Amino acid sequence: MRFDVFTIFPEYLAALELSLIGKARGQGLLEVAVHDLRDFTTDRHRTVDDSPYGGGAGMVMKPEPWAQALESVLDPHADAKPTLIVPSPAGEVFTQALAHEFAARQHLVFACGRYEGIDERVLDWAADHYTVRPVSLGDYVLNGGEVAVLAMVEAIGRLVPGVVGNPESLVEESHADGLLEYPVYTKPAAWRDREVPEVLLSGNHGKIAKFRREQQLRRTVARRPDLIAALDAGSLGKADRNVLWELGYAVVDRQLVKREAAT
Numbered sequence: 012m013r014f015d016v017f018t019i020f021p022e023y024l025a026a027l028e029l030s031l032i033g034k035a036r037g038q039g040l041l042e043v044a045v046h047d048l049r050d051f052t053t054d055r056h057r058t059v060d061d062s063p064y065g066g067g068a069g070m071v072m073k074p075e076p077w078a079q080a081l082e083s084v085l086d087p088h089a090d091a092k093p094t095l096i097v098p099s100p101a102g103e104v105f106t107q108a109l110a111h112e113f114a115a116r117q118h119l120v121f122a123c124g125r126y127e128g129i130d131e132r133v134l135d136w137a138a139d140h141y142t143v144r145p146v147s148l149g150d151y152v153l154n155g156g157e158v159a160v161l162a163m164v165e166a167i168g169r170l171v172p173g174v175v176g177n178p179e180s181l182v183e184e185s186h187a188d189g190l191l192e193y194p195v196y197t198k199p200a201a202w203r204d205r206e207v208p209e210v211l212l213s214g215n216h217g218k219i220a221k222f223r224r225e226q227q228l229r230r231t232v233a234r235r236p237d238l239i240a241a242l243d244a245g246s247l248g249k250a251d252r253n254v255l256w257e258l259g260y261a262v263v264d265r266q267l268v269k270r271e272a273a274t
C-alpha cells in the first residue's frame with residue numbers, strides 16, 4: 012500500500028518515521044512519501060495562497076500548485092483511480108469503518124490544506140483522476156490538515172496485514188459491539204489506597220466477563236449516550252437490558268430510550 016502526502020509543512024509528518032508505522036515502512040509493508048507543495052510552484056516566492064474571491068477573512072490555496080502536485084503521483088498503468096483524502100472540517104466524519112475502507116485501497120493521496128482551505132475547483136478537477144473524499148476528524152478547529160493526516164495514516168496503516176505484529180490486537184477491537192472498552196488494571200493490586208476490583212482477582216472467568224460487560228455499558232451511558240441510542244436493543248442479552256434498565260433506559264421498538272422520555 013502506498014501513501015503520498017502533500018503539505019507545506021513536510022517536517023510535520025516526521026512522526027510517520029516512528030513507532031509501528033515507521034517500522035512497517037522499513038519492512039516494505041507501507042510506502043509513505045511526503046512532498047512539499049511548494050516544490051510544485053513556478054514563481055520566485057513559491058506562492059501557494061491568495062485572497063478569496065468574494066471577500067472574507069484569511070487566504071485560499073491556489074489551484075495550480077495543487078494540480079501539478081496531484082498529477083505528479085498519478086500512475087498511468089494503475090488499474091484503479093487512487094483515493095484522494097482531503098482533511099476538512101466540512102468532510103464526512105472519519106470512523107473505524109472508513110479506516111477499513113481506505114485500508115483496502117492500493118494508493119491513498121492526502122492533500123493537507125492550510126489557511127481557509129483549497130480552491131474548490133481542485134477537488135472538482137481531481138475527480139477525473141481520483142476518488143475524492145473530504146474527511147473530518149471531528150467538530151473542532153485545527154490550523155491545517157497535517158494532524159488529521161497523522162491520525163488517519165496511523166488508523167489506516169495499522170489495518171494493513173503485517174503492520175500490527177500481534178493480529179490478536181486487532182481482533183478484540185473489531186468485535187465492534189458499539190460500546191466503549193472496559194477499564195483495565197495491572198499490578199500492584201493495591202495502590203495509593205485504591206484496590207483493583209476484587210472480581211478481577213477471583214479467577215472466575217464467567218464473573219469477570221459479566222463485570223467487564225457491565226463496565227462497558229456504564230461508561231458508554233456516562234460518556235457516549237449517542238452510542239447507546241445507536242444500539243440495536245433486540246440483539247442485547249437479558250443481563251445487558253437489566254443493567255441498562257438500572258441506568259435509566261427502556262427498550263421501545265428495539266431502540267434504547269431514556270425511561271422518563273418513554274412514559
Ligand code: JBK
Binds near residue numbers: 146
Ligand atoms: C479540521 O480533519 N479535520 O477535522 C480538520 C482538518 C483541517 C482543518 C480543521 O479545522 N477540523
